[in-house]
Structures are given as structure tokens and as C-alpha cells.
Amino acid sequence: MQVKFCGFTQLDDIKAAAKLNADAIGLVFYPPSPRAVTIEQAQILSAAVPAFISVVALVVNMPEDELIELANNVPFDIIQFHGDETPEQCRQLASSVNKRWIKALRVNTEQDTLESVNMQIDNFAASGASSILLDAYHQHKYGGTGARFDWSLIPKDSSLPIILAGGLDAENVAATYDLPIYAVDVSGGIEVDKGKKDATKMRAFMKAVKHDRWQNETLSEPSNISS
Template sequence: MHVKFCGFTQLSDIQTAAQLGADAVGLVFYPPSPRAVTIAQAQTLSAAVPAFVSVVALVVNMPKDELINLANNVSFDIIQFHGDETPEQCQQLAGMVNKRWIKALRINTEQDTLDSVRAQINQFATAGASSILLDAYHQHKYGGTGARFDWSLIPHDSALPIVLAGGLDADNVAATLDLPIYGVDVSGGIEVDKGKKDAAKMRAFMKAVKRDRWQNATVTGAI
């Protein structure tokens, strides 16, 4: 189980996440978000990330010129498209800045089906996505709602590795152990306030993930 902590605005929080063993840290470049950072802030934050920890740039319907400017000024490894971008748009935009990318799908429990989720994933896989992120749908928000969707809509035969987001915290992340996912993505569940992380919550989250990781490995005979 890989772990991405997202929505950082504070240098000390980035340092804590790295010390705790997070696999990736996310920076939000969407001005309406309370977790958004400027290019200047992002430069400071990304510079504190050690080797082998990925920096993910979360963007929402970002114009081409802005993405190019972002890539020219901030060191990041992966683009997380979190808006209404089509598979073709993601492929073209990521290609312009030579970055790997993932796409966030907002799952509407009332409208989506297992087949429709699988079909969407297939489209982004064909376009070259490295992974897919599944989050809860909200009519007026592109993410960060802290809500969960119906996990039975997660396909077992996904064409892409799945990262699960939405309403996760140290108390419920153990419930993801049996899901067909590659990783988890958490933001609000490790915060004391939007954009301000809680070291104790981050530590508890990582402890829960690592404990379940080793228990599962023993059961499956992986070690």
C-alpha cells in the first residue's frame, strides 16, 4: 500500500511527512482551494522533499501556458489532473512538459456503475496515464470534500493501478486492506485545519497502513 499525503502548505509538515515514510506529497495549484499554494511557496516546499519521495502537482483545468510556467519553475514529478480534462487533453498537456500523470475520477454513487468506472479507467489507460485516482463526486467541488463513495464501484480488473481518496483517516484506512487498490491518498484526515497537517494524525495514519501491510503480507505468504 503506497501512501500520498496531499494539500501541503507548511514546510514543517512536508518534513514530517518525509520522515514518516510517505511515498508522495501533493501540492495543490488550484486557487479556489484553501490548500492552494503559489509558485514561490511550492518552490520552498518541493526543495525540502528528499530523494525517492515523489512530488505531485494537483491541477484543475489548468491552461497550457500556466502548466508550462509551473513546470519551468517548480520541481515536481507527476501531474494529477483533477478537473474536467479529457484523456486526450491530459496526454497532450503532460507531453508538453514531459511529465508522467494520473487522473482523478469523481465517482458519483447515484449514477456511476462498475462498468462505467471501468470504461473511464480504460480511456485514461489508453491515453497513457500512470495510475487512476478515485474520489467522491461533489456537484460544486473538484475534491477535498472528505466524503467517501461506494467502494463496491472499485473494479477488480482495472487497467490502471488505483489510488483511493475521499474520507480516509487513521481509523478507517484499515478497511481498504482488501480493496483492489495500489495506494491511498489523504488530505483532510491528517489535518488540524485545511492546509495545516497534524503530526500525530500523520503518524497514526502511517502506523495503521504499515501494520496492515505487514499483516497482509504474512497472510498471503509474501514474506
């Protein structure tokens, strides 16, 4: 299970996440968000991320010229499109800065079905997405709500690897072990305040994901030692 910690604004929090071997660090470039950072802040934060930990730039309906400016000034690895971008818009925008990309789908428990979620994933896969992120739908927000959606709407046969977000923390992440996902994305569940992470919560989350899952899988493997 891969782990992405998202919504950093503090340098010390970045360093703490790196020491815990988080797989990805997310920076939010959406001004209305309380976790948003400027290009100048992002330059300082990204410089503290060691090699082999991915820096993910979360953008929401960002115009192409702004994305190009961002890419020219901040060394991020992956774009996370978290707005209303269509598959074709994602493809064009990512191509303009030569970056890999993922798309966040906000799953509406009251309206979406397995078929509709799968269809959306297929459309983004056809346009070149590297993965899909599933988050809870909110009428007025593009994410960061801390809410969960109905996990029965997660496809078992997705055409893209699935990242799960929405309302996760160290206490409930164990419930994701049997889901058809390869990564989890957490922000509010590791915070003491919006954009300010809690080192103890980050450590507990990593332990719950990495240690407990490894232990469960090890215990379930058949032994090759003959008696």
C-alpha cells in the same frame, strides 16, 4: 500499499511527512482550494522533499501556458489532473511538459456503475495515464470534500493501478486492505485545519497502513518451516 499525503502548505509538515516515509507529497495548484499554494511557496516546499519521494502537482483545468510556467519553476514529478480534463487533453498537457500523469475520477455513487467507471479508466489508460485516482463526486467541488463513495464501484480488473481517495483517516484505512487498490491518498484525515497537517495523525495513518498491513500479510502467509 503506497501512501500519498496531499494538500501541504507548511514547511514543517513537509519535513514531518518525509520523516514518516510517505511515498508521495501532493501540492495543490488550484486557487479556489484552501490548500492551494503559489509557485513561490511550492518552490520552498518541494525543496524540502528528499529524493525518492515523489512530488505530485494537483491541477484543475489548468491552461497549457500556466502548466508550462509551473513545470519551469517547480520541480514536481507527476501531474494529477483533478478537473474536467479529457483523456486527450491530459495527454497533450502532460506531453507539453514531458511529465508522467494520473487522472482523478470523481465517482458518482448515484449514477456511476462498474461498467462506466471501467470505461473511463480504459479511456485514460489508452491516452497514457500512469494510474487512476478514484474520489467522491461533489456537484460544486473538485475534491478535498472528505466524503467517501461506494467502494463496491472500484473495479477488480482495472486497466490502470488504482489510488483511493476520499474520507480516509487512521481509523478507517484498514477497511481498504481487501480492495483492489495499490495506494491511498489522504488530505483532510491528517489535518488540524485546511492545509495544516497534524504530525500525530500522519504518524497514526502511516502506522495503520504500513505496519498493520505488513503484519496481516505476514500472518496470512503459509509457513515453509517443517515440524
